[in-house]
Amino acid sequence: MSCSAEGLAAALREAAEVVAEHRSELVELDRVIGDADHGENLSRGFTAMVAALETEVPPTPAAVLKLAATTLISKVGGAAGPLYGTAFLRASAKLGDAAVLDPPLLIEALRAALEGVQARGKAVGGDATMVDALIPALSAAEGAAGGSVAEVLTAAAEAADRGAESTVDLVPRKGRASYLGERAVGHMDPGARSTALLLHAFAEAAR
Ligand code: ADP
Ligand code: MG
Ligand code: MG
Numbered sequence: 001m002s003c004s005a006e007g008l009a010a011a012l013r014e015a016a017e018v019v020a021e022h023r024s025e026l027v028e029l030d031r032v033i034g035d036a037d038h039g040e041n042l043s044r045g046f047t048a049m050v051a052a053l054e055t056e057v058p059p060t061p062a063a064v065l066k067l068a069a070t071t072l073i074s075k076v077g078g079a080a081g082p083l084y085g086t087a088f089l090r091a092s093a094k095l096g097d098a099a100v101l102d103p104p105l106l107i108e109a110l111r112a113a114l115e116g117v118q119a120r121g122k123a124v125g126g127d128a129t130m131v132d133a134l135i136p137a138l139s140a141a142e143g144a145a146g147g148s149v150a151e152v153l154t155a156a157a158e159a160a161d162r163g164a165e166s167t168v169d170l171v172p173r174k175g176r177a178s179y180l181g182e183r184a185v186g187h188m189d190p191g192a193r194s195t196a197l198l199l200h201a202f203a204e205a206a207r
Pocket of ligand 1: 030034035078080081083117120121123130174176189190191192
């Protein structure tokens with residue numbers, strides 16, 4: 001894909017498919033340490049997003065991400081809706097009126113997304129949240145900055161996998177899972193897993 005508005009819309013459609021495929025996995029992860037709705041929440045949000053994109057693909061990458069953000073905020077609910085919504089909104093704000101995303105702009109957008117999630121949710125690395133997938137994803141993206149958009153996203157997704165895996169051994173300090181404390185150790189954070197899945201979907205769309 002080229003990272004035009006149309007290309008981004010295609011990436012979001014791919015993400016919606018991946019979320020649908022992994023809906024029950026995300027529900028099961030959230031059942032163990034939360035309230036079993038993460039897969040449902042995301043699936044509802046991405047389905048609504050695809051429907052909105054069917055009506056009309058906005059003219060710029062920034063406008064596409066803004067539509068994604070507002071849909072997620074209004075449809076996902078829970079903790080993840082506002083967090084992912086903020087991530088997409090902050091990323092959108094970085095893009096200005098650019099017609100196409102290149103690797104440096106993509107990395108800036110990813111950084112803005114992470115900062116947005118942290119500003120909103122106050123989680124730091126090691127709290128066992130989606131932030132533990134996003135921090136290594138950003139570092140890996142920066143490390144792959146010399147490559148193509150697909151290479152940057154692939155590096156980010158693979159690092160996010162390792163970040164999500166790292167949450168298994170952590171005591172959650174934010175969100176619902178924090179109520180369980182030590183009892184949550186041994187289980188992967190659902191939001192970290194969904195972050196890795198989304199990055200894989202974007203990478204796949206970019207290849
Ligand atoms: P809820 O917990 O309200 O049911 P979801 O199940 O959709 O919402 O999302 C839970 C995920 O949200 C967690 O797995 C975690 O990754 C993420 N999360 C929760 N609180 C925070 C926070 N303060 N900062 C970052 N991520 C968070
Ligand atoms: Mg939940
Ligand atoms: Mg919930």
